[in-house]
Amino acid sequence: MKKRVITGMMTASVIVSLAGCGAGQKETVESTAPATMTETVAASQAETAEVTETETTVQADRASRIKAYQAALENIYQNHILPDGSELRDDISGEMSGNKFAVYDVDHDGREELVFCYTATSMASMTAKIYDYDEASGELYEELSQFPMLTFYDNATIGAGISHNQGYAGEFWPYTFYTYDAANDSYRAEYFVDAWDKSLSEVNYNGEAFPDDADKDGDGIVYYLEAPDGSETGEPLDKDAFDQWISENVGKEENIPFQDLTEDAISQIQ
Numbered sequence: 001m002k003k004r005v006i007t008g009m010m011t012a013s014v015i016v017s018l019a020g021c022g023a024g025q026k027e028t029v030e031s032t033a034p035a036t037m038t039e040t041v042a043a044s045q046a047e048t049a050e051v052t053e054t055e056t057t058v059q060a061d062r063a064s065r066i067k068a069y070q071a072a073l074e075n076i077y078q079n080h081i082l083p084d085g086s087e088l089r090d091d092i093s094g095e096m097s098g099n100k101f102a103v104y105d106v107d108h109d110g111r112e113e114l115v116f117c118y119t120a121t122s123m124a125s126m127t128a129k130i131y132d133y134d135e136a137s138g139e140l141y142e143e144l145s146q147f148p149m150l151t152f153y154d155n156a157t158i159g160a161g162i163s164h165n166q167g168y169a170g171e172f173w174p175y176t177f178y179t180y181d182a183a184n185d186s187y188r189a190e191y192f193v194d195a196w197d198k199s200l201s202e203v204n205y206n207g208e209a210f211p212d213d214a215d216k217d218g219d220g221i222v223y224y225l226e227a228p229d230g231s232e233t234g235e236p237l238d239k240d241a242f243d244q245w246i247s248e249n250v251g252k253e254e255n256i257p258f259q260d261l262t263e264d265a266i267s268q269i270q
Contacts, residue, residue, distance in 0.1 A: 178190065
């Protein structure tokens with residue numbers, strides 16, 4: 001844009017000089033034009049240098065990030081120690097290579113996170129961790145810790161399934177929606193999603209009857225968007241209404257490139 005404005009000014013200067021001042025101004029035009037072009041080139045070079053410096057900084061930051069992720073994964077693989085210094089439970093029932101990891105920008109903040117899913121163990125010990133990297137301190141910090149039944153969406157939302165399904169949901173597995181809090185660079189719980197399958201019970205724990213009026217499609221299942229802490233229970237929704245809410249608020253599911261936790265995979269992170 002800057003080049004275009006300067007060129008326009010140069011053209012206008014030449015036209016005014018020739019039309020209104022005669023040939024006597026020709027020397028002024030000829031002496032001014034090269035100086036202006038020089039300034040333009042200098043400004044362009046400065047902008048290019050600034051962009052190059054920024055790109056170099058970004059590349060260096062990413063290299064440090066990847067190195068920190070590799071070191072963290074090596075410590076998990078070799079010593080079973082997480083980035084915060086805590087140890088994985090001793091009841092490991094499988095090889096460490098049975099666990100998964102991914103390096104991916106799951107929160108869509110322009111920087112890649114480290115996702116580690118610990119599943120080669122007992123149900124009680126299973127966990128999923130999402131870490132980010134602090135360039136200033138060189139340390140990893142946790143964005144989310146949940147049971148490793150995660151669904152990722154393209155608007156940075158994450159659906160985290162609960163470890164046990166003991167309610168009225170039937171084949172539907174309840175989960176919590178987490179949204180990304182950019183101010184704190186972490187995830188916060190927004191909704192707990194549950195369901196009621198009438199075939200399991202026509203009356204809930206409180207003695208309330210199944211809401212047939214809300215079950216507009218008549219499939220015997222309604223869905224609830226509840227407060228994560230259980231303080232509020234939303235209105236029952238049938239499948240169409242629930243799917244519409246998901247479409248409008250959650251986004252499209254993303255496929256995260258998970259890999260087995262092996263030394264080769266760790267060393268080849270790029």
